[in-house]
Amino acid sequence: MLPIGQFARLGRLSVKQLRRYDELGVLRPAYVDVETGYRYYRASQAREALSIGLLRSLDVPLAVVGEVLSGSAGALEGVREGLEVELARRRRTLASLERVMAQGLPSEPVRVVSEPAVRVAVVREIAAGVEDVGRATSAGVARLLGGGVEPPVRLIGLFPVDLQEVVEVEVALVLGEGDGAGGAEVRVLRGGRFASVTHVGPYDQISLTAYALLAWCAERRCGVRGPLREVYVSDPAVTAPDDLVTHLMIGLEES
Amino acid sequence: MLPIGQFARLGRLSVKQLRRYDELGVLRPAYVDVETGYRYYRASQAREALSIGLLRSLDVPLAVVGEVLSGSAGALEGVREGLEVELARRRRTLASLERVMAQGLPSEPVRVVSEPAVRVAVVREIAAGVEDVGRATSAGVARLLGGGVEPPVRLIGLFPVDLQEVVEVEVALVLGEGDGAGGAEVRVLRGGRFASVTHVGPYDQISLTAYALLAWCAERRCGVRGPLREVYVSDPAVTAPDDLVTHLMIGLEES
């Protein structure tokens, strides 16, 4: 039985932290003197203390730490997975950041273009938040092309402008005169005037260029209409991520 | 000029956040109505808003965000570097965590052994905190072996038991009868009784076994004396990290 200070040194935690973990039930002392309130720990609890330290240094919330320690089978697995996802996300974010800081937003070449209405086959995907849009989009593309359509295809992504908690992503395939939809919904995308800008680079970073497009519209006080369209010009299977070309378009209100 | 709500949507930040960034001087509105206090932003400020969002999602403190935005040349570089280091640290921590959770601390085979005193050549390194011990140790090894000593060598690391903010790490090379020190300090490591345990695995995870050793001593109420010794049995140049063998020893008080 060790008093709290000694145990803190053993487990590389602060006394404050140990008291807090006791309070929250994450790590209870082996014995508490009812008279004095003194906490006493067994040296064998050092393993738990150590685990808490490691988990916390990975930013795992104490609630989850508690679950992991109490032996929930899936908890540790969940933490592992969450961390892998987080690491990947940070890499992507860092790349985006460097792009923004280095070149600024590529806001220069915004053009106003007129587009005809087109007939398309559409599938819809639900993304769980902004972070999930990339996954949802590629899932949609996979579903839409599942029928084995041969290139060249003209794919368009449709994204609501103000992203909510849950984002409804749509992927559209432009149909020729006699093409069928292969089970997908057929719709006509409206034509008219669009603000358009070209994004060159990985799909991760499209949102940066999209911001620039929206900022351009906001600056000119021209209202936007309908979803943001992404026209995928390059084939990611044959083009390096840094060279992928995508046209971004947003419908303009006729005023 | 956009009011705060519109600008928030544009930059994917909350109104609360924008107000806070104004207050802290990280991102000032382009114009504030002195009568009403209303904040107005230029659409071109969206780039900054976006950068803040990215930086914050990388856990960069607002103070640093401010520096980066105000164009300090080194700031962004510093953030990049810090992130790389952080990613690497998280990988290591995760590996340690999995070891602790999977097998528990390898606390079983602690032995009490008697060691003779040995004459050694010693170099000292200063580690900036617990996280830096690994780097400092390998730096010490490099300095000590710089003279080109041929294997087999017997290397011992010496670490203070209660790690402070600044940790003095020492690396010792066991000298034979007639060996010289090659410029390094020569000292005699005291012999006597030691608690000893064998660590098998990457050097990153030695601290886990070390905790187990200290916990073993604490459990038996036997006081420890002198630094923790790590005897490097394997050669990391020829052995896979998972198979590296290291003896950990801590001097026992004769009582």
Place this chain on the structure above:
DNA sequence: ATGGACCCTCCCCCCGAAGGAGAGTCCACC
């Protein structure tokens, strides 16, 4: 001119941690 959407400030809450005040306790040494 009026209603609803928007904006303001101010206060409290969350998490996880740190520091300090003031009082009580343990223990080793004399």
Place this chain on the structure above:
DNA sequence: GGTGGACTCTCCTTCGGGGGGAGGGTCCAT
């Protein structure tokens, strides 16, 4: 068997980054 210093207790405050909501003022389109 004292006693002093190190230790421990609880409670309060602060920090960073953010969220929710109250109460009241403002903008603008109908």
